[in-house]
Amino acid sequence: MKPVLDWIFERTGIDRVWEALMERHIPEAEGSVSWLYTLGSAAMFVFTVQAVTGALLAMNYVPSPDHAYDSVKFIGDKVILGGFIRGLHHWGASFMVVIVVLHFMRTYFMGAYKYPREGTWMVGIALLGVVIGFGFTGYLLPWDQKAYWATMVGTNIAGQTPFVGPIISKILKGGVDMGAATLTRFYAIHVLILPAIIGILIGAHLFLVVWHGISEPPQRAKPSDGQEKP
Amino acid sequence: MSDWHEAYRRRYKEAKERGVSFFPYAVVKDVFMALLVLCALSYLAIHFGAGLEDVADPTDTTYNPRPEWYFLFMFQALKAFPGNLEPLAAVILPGVVVTLLFFLPFLDRGPKRHPFDRPLITGLGVLGLLMVSYLTYAGAKAPLLNPVVERDPVVESGARLYRDLNCAYCHRIGRKGGGVGPELDRVAPQETEEWLIKHFRDPRSVTPGSTMPQLHLLDDEVKALAAYMKSLGGGEPYSPEAPKLFAANCAVCHKIGKEGGEVGPDLSLIGSARDKAYIRRYVTDPALVNPSSAMPNFKDQLTGTQIEDIARYLSSLGR
Ligand code: HEM
Numbered sequence: 001m002k003p004v005l006d007w008i009f010e011r012t013g014i015d016r017v018w019e020a021l022m023e024r025h026i027p028e029a030e031g032s033v034s035w036l037y038t039l040g041s042a043a044m045f046v047f048t049v050q051a052v053t054g055a056l057l058a059m060n061y062v063p064s065p066d067h068a069y070d071s072v073k074f075i076g077d078k079v080i081l082g083g084f085i086r087g088l089h090h091w092g093a094s095f096m097v098v099i100v101v102l103h104f105m106r107t108y109f110m111g112a113y114k115y116p117r118e119g120t121w122m123v124g125i126a127l128l129g130v131v132i133g134f135g136f137t138g139y140l141l142p143w144d145q146k147a148y149w150a151t152m153v154g155t156n157i158a159g160q161t162p163f164v165g166p167i168i169s170k171i172l173k174g175g176v177d178m179g180a181a182t183l184t185r186f187y188a189i190h191v192l193i194l195p196a197i198i199g200i201l202i203g204a205h206l207f208l209v210v211w212h213g214i215s216e217p218p219q220r221a222k223p224s225d226g227q228e229k230p
Numbered sequence: 231m232s233d234w235h236e237a238y239r240r241r242y243k244e245a246k247e248r249g250v251s252f253f254p255y256a257v258v259k260d261v262f263m264a265l266l267v268l269c270a271l272s273y274l275a276i277h278f279g280a281g282l283e284d285v286a287d288p289t290d291t292t293y294n295p296r297p298e299w300y301f302l303f304m305f306q307a308l309k310a311f312p313g314n315l316e317p318l319a320a321v322i323l324p325g326v327v328v329t330l331l332f333f334l335p336f337l338d339r340g341p342k343r344h345p346f347d348r349p350l351i352t353g354l355g356v357l358g359l360l361m362v363s364y365l366t367y368a369g370a371k372a373p374l375l376n377p378v379v380e381r382d383p384v385v386e387s388g389a390r391l392y393r394d395l396n397c398a399y400c401h402r403i404g405r406k407g408g409g410v411g412p413e414l415d416r417v418a419p420q421e422t423e424e425w426l427i428k429h430f431r432d433p434r435s436v437t438p439g440s441t442m443p444q445l446h447l448l449d450d451e452v453k454a455l456a457a458y459m460k461s462l463g464g465g466e467p468y469s470p471e472a473p474k475l476f477a478a479n480c481a482v483c484h485k486i487g488k489e490g491g492e493v494g495p496d497l498s499l500i501g502s503a504r505d506k507a508y509i510r511r512y513v514t515d516p517a518l519v520n521p522s523s524a525m526p527n528f529k530d531q532l533t534g535t536q537i538e539d540i541a542r543y544l545s546s547l548g549r
Contacts, residue, residue, distance in 0.1 A: 022253035027245035037256065038263040045264040049271065066393075069285040076282065087275025095271060097300045108334075108355055111343030115235055118335035125332045132300075139298050148286030149295035153305070160317040178288070214256075216245040218343035225241065227234070227341045 020210075027216035036110075037214065039103035044202065046096045050134075053089040054191065061141070063187035065180050068143035093135055100131050112215045120208040123201055130198045137190040143183065151186075152178060234341040287389060289404040292466055299370070303362045306369035327358075373535045388458025391451055400442070403462065411442060418459035426456035466506065472543035475536055479528065486547065494525060501547040510541035 009015040029037060060079055062071040075082040104124065107113055113121035140151040155178070159169030174181025221227040250256075287293075297305050304324065311319035330337065338351050345352040392398070398407035403415050412418075418426065425436055430452045433440040447455070476486065483493035490496075500509070508519070514537055516523035528537060 022257070023251050025246045025249045026252050026256060027242070027249040028255075034256075035259060035263070038259050041260040042263045042267055045267060046271075049268070065286070069282075072282060076279075083279055084272075084275055087279040088271055090280030091271050091274040091278075094298075094300070095267065099267070105355070105359075109345045109352060111338075111345070111348060111351075113335045114339070114341070114343055115238060115335075121335050122332055125328070129328070135298055135300065142282055143286045144283040145286055145290070145293050146281075146283050146296060148288065149293050150297045150301075153295045153297060154301070157304075157308070157320045161321040162317055165317070165321070213242065213246060215343075216242060216249075218345070218347075220344050221342045221347045227237075227343075227347075 024210070024213070026214050029217045033217050036106045039099055039106055040209070043096065043099045043103055046092055046099055047198070047202070049088060050092045050096060051195070053085045053092065056085050057089055058191060063141070063184050065143060065183055068141065068183060072142045072144075093138060096131055097135060100128060104128060110215065110218050116212050117208070117215060120205060120212065123205045123208065127198065127201050127205060130194055130201060134190065134194050134198075137186040137194070140183065140186045141190065148178070151182070155182075238341060284386065285390065285393075289406060299366070302369035303365035306365040306372065309372075373533050384454050384457045385461045387451075388454035388456070388461075391447075391455055392458060395445065414459065415462040419462050421459070423456050423460060426459050427452050430455050466542050468539050468542035468546065471536075472539040475532070475540050476543065479531065480540070483525070497544060498547060501545045504545065506541045506545040509544050510537055513537050513540060 028034075057075060060071055060075050060082070062068060072086070075086055077083075079085075107121065107124065136151075136154055140147045155169050155172050158172060159165045161168055170176065172182070172185065173179075174185045219225075296302075304320075307319050307323075308316060334351075338348065342348055392403075397414075400408045400410035402409065402413045405413075421429070429436045430445060430447060432444055433442040434444075476484075477489075480497075481490040483491045485492065485496040486498050504512075512519045512525075513532075514529045515527040516525040517527065532540075
């Protein structure tokens with residue numbers, strides 16, 4: 001076994017990657033506080049669930065007003081485990097928002113956005129935007145009443161942006177009215193554009209987290225520890 | 231500036247040296263958390279699944295739009311900014327908040343990280359959380375704009391047929407569709423059900439020379455289409471509660487048919503004289519419409535939804 005592993009390690013450097021990622025030292029956090037540090041990886045886990053269930057759903061989903069609803073019904077009624085997979089994706093979307101917001105709160109209240117982690121934070125805010133974008137575009141896809149009318153409200157809100165509103169709403173809807181063009185647009189954004197963006201952003205976010213090291217739990221400032229500005 | 235950066239780096243390095251290896255210390259917790267999340271997700275997916283309502287109907291103006299719950303607070307905030315101020319709540323305010331958050335690391339810069347050492351930031355954060363929670367709660371509790379109406383399943387299947395057969399290629403409903411055939415919400419409800427059924431079996435049997443193709447439908451389908459056509463002209467639907475609300479609140483003074491008091495005018499045919507908006511305003515506060523009216527106002531007794539429901543019911547009478 002060992003020679004085989006050594007051979008692989010020498011050709012790929014996986015052992016060094018493992019060392020750098022997994023055996024790096026991090027500051028110790030106490031008891032319950034340490035659990036707050038799991039929220040980021042939990043967000044990543046739910047994202048993986050969304051990617052897998054989303055890919056499975058895409059195998060039977062048809063993004064056209066004539067067939068979208070029926071294809072979703074078909075997934076629920078006929079596809080093996082289809083209802084379960086749809087359920088996972090549906091609840092996963094809510095979980096994603098909840099967990100990412102909790103993670104956002106933990107970094108906000110712990111001041112984890114401060115030097116040197118400003119970049120990590122800004123990428124994080126962009127990620128928050130992408131997560132919300134996923135929710136908004138995904139909600140339309142079943143093409144039921146709830147989907148249609150909520151999206152109508154949403155695109156109208158976007159249309160109220162001063163100056164550029166009407167253009168934004170037109171781009172989102174693919175025209176003046178909501179219809180086939182809206183659905184294909186939302187679908188493309190949901191399954192092609194946003195996944196590409198979130199992939200890049202998560203990559204950057206994680207790189208920065210490892211590069212700077214995870215922040216230590218904050219302690220009350222004391223004049224002696226350099227936390228007070230001289 | 232970078233004076234404390236140095237100090238921070240030194241302190242962080244020490245904390246790390248005193249610290250632990252990422253694996254397994256953090257990984258174990260991460261995996262445990264992931265499993266917990268997976269269990270919760272599977273439970274919800276199995277027990278509640280993902281709902282599916284009726285297929286989207288762009289002509290249905292009575293549906294109560296509800297955003298996904300995590301957008302509810304914005305939806306609710308919008309209600310506090312009517313008319314010209316709406317863009318303020320819809321776009322400008324959220325835009326400002328997001329921009330401030332994005333640049334937060336440059337606004338809150340010192341070395342202090344503990345929440346109690348940063349009372350302003352912590353306070354703003356707590357305030358924001360409270361506001362979003364309150365708005366979400368208020369949004370969830372807010373009465374629906376439109377009364378919830380049970381739709382006739384026969385009419386529903388007629389509406390589906392209308393879509394499946396692509397009738398909108400030639401016909402318009404609610405000004406949506408093609409211009410070859412007549413505008414259905416104007417003409418179709420005037421016809422008798424019998425006429426409609428004959429028409430759907432063979433258009434030329436009732437309209438000689440009609441260019442509409444024969445549809446070859448089953449009996450049930452013909453009936454469903456006819457029911458859908460008849461439903462088009464009926465104004466906005468009211469709930470079964472509406473007549474009961476009338477009986478409980480209005481019938482002391484007003485008559486519909488043979489039932490009711492004589493203090494106020496007989497309302498049996500009110501729909502032929504007044505439209506829904508007028509009736510709603512009148513019931514809400516008669517003094518606004520007719521300062522000498524002796525009728526009490528109902529804006530404190532009934533909710534907006536209930537008044538809307540009654541107004542729909544009354545505007546359907548006598549039409
Ligand atoms: C898809 C969404 C996101 C994913 C997958 C993600 C993932 C992660 C992970 C795995 C960590 C490691 C430490 C931890 O878990 O706490 C982390 C750290 C961090 N995240 Fe995120 N994150 C996301 C969104 C956000 C958002 C919305 C923000 C805030 C605006 C944010 C800001 C930060 C910051 C500042 C750190 C460094 C924390 C520290 O060093 O203590 N992230 N993120």
